[in-house]
Every structure is written in C-alpha cells, then in structure tokens.
Amino acid sequence: MSSCSGIRADGGRCRAQAMRKSEWCVGHDPDKAEARHRRASKGGKAGGRGRPQRELVDIKRRLSDLADGVLTGEVETGVGAVASQILNVFLRAVSVELKAKEQLELIERMEVLEASLQDRPADRRGGHLCRVLTVG
Numbered sequence: 001m002s003s004c005s006g007i008r009a010d011g012g013r014c015r016a017q018a019m020r021k022s023e024w025c026v027g028h029d030p031d032k033a034e035a036r037h038r039r040a041s042k043g044g045k046a047g048g049r050g051r052p053q054r055e056l057v058d059i060k061r062r063l064s065d066l067a068d069g070v071l072t073g074e075v076e077t078g079v080g081a082v083a084s085q086i087l088n089v090f091l092r093a094v095s096v097e098l099k100a101k102e103q104l105e106l107i108e109r110m111e112v113l114e115a116s117l118q119d120r121p122a123d124r125r126g127g128h129l130c131r132v133l134t135v136g
Contacts, residue, residue: 002017002018002023003015003016003017003018004016004017004018004023004024004025004027004028005018005023005024005028006024006025006027006028014027014028016028019116026112026115026116032115035111035115039108039111039112052094052097052098052101055094056091056094059087059090059091059094062087063084063087066080066083066084066087067080067084
C-alpha cells in the first residue's frame with residue numbers, strides 16, 4: 001500500500017495509508033469531501049467536550065455549597081431540598097447531553113470506517129471486518 005498524496009494543514013505530507021485503488025486516504029479523498037464537510041459542521045455545533053465537564057464541576061460545587069449551607073443553618077432545609085432537586089434535574093440534562101454527543105461521535109467514527117471499507121475487497125475468511133481486525 002502506498003502513502004496518501006495529501007498535504008496536511010502544517011504543509012507536511014500526510015503519512016496515512018492510501019485507500020485501495022486511490023492515491024488518497026479517507027481524510028484527503030476529494031470524492032469524500034462533502035461527507036467530511038458535513039461531519040465537521042456537526043462537530044462545530046456540538047459545543048465541545050469541555051463544556052459538559054465544566055458544568056458538572058460547577059453543579060458539584062453548588063451542591064456541596066448548598067449542603068454546607070443547610071448543615072450550618074444558613075439555608076433552610078425546605079429551600080435546600082428544592083434547590084437540590086433543581087440542581088439534580090440540571091445534572092440529569094447535562095448527562096443526557098453528554099451521552100447524545102458521544103453517540104454522534106461514534107456515528108461519525110463509524111461513517112469513516114465504513115467509507116474506508118467500501119474500497120477494500122472482501123476477505124475470504126469473513127469479509128471486511130476480518131481484514132480490519134487482523135491488520136491493526
């Protein structure tokens with residue numbers, strides 16, 4: 001197998017392996033540019049992995065402060081109970097958001113794998129999957 005003919009953003013040569021019957025890897029193949037563009041635009045709208053992590057840290061801090069306030073008597077128990085319920089709903093929403101982002105990332109990774117497998121001939125021992133699992 002030959003190396004990809006693509007040029008990286010830093011000006012260096014791409015070191016990835018070219019797909020069969022092509023001079024390009026999946027990341028540089030001009031025929032797959034539209035699919036790459038769609039995946040990139042989805043990624044930009046997701047907000048990144050850092051935001052949910054920061055929100056989780058903030059919620060934990062707020063719950064800890066709330067618990068301290070209830071224990072010291074600065075916050076009434078009824079107010080503390082309602083506030084903790086609201087924070088728990090927010091925590092659940094952040095958790096669901098994070099799971100949805102992870103699923104989108106997995107779908108994108110699978111699309112890349114499927115695109116790279118389309119150009120490979122089936123292996124007699126079990127199809128494309130067998131070849132992928134034995135190459136790495």
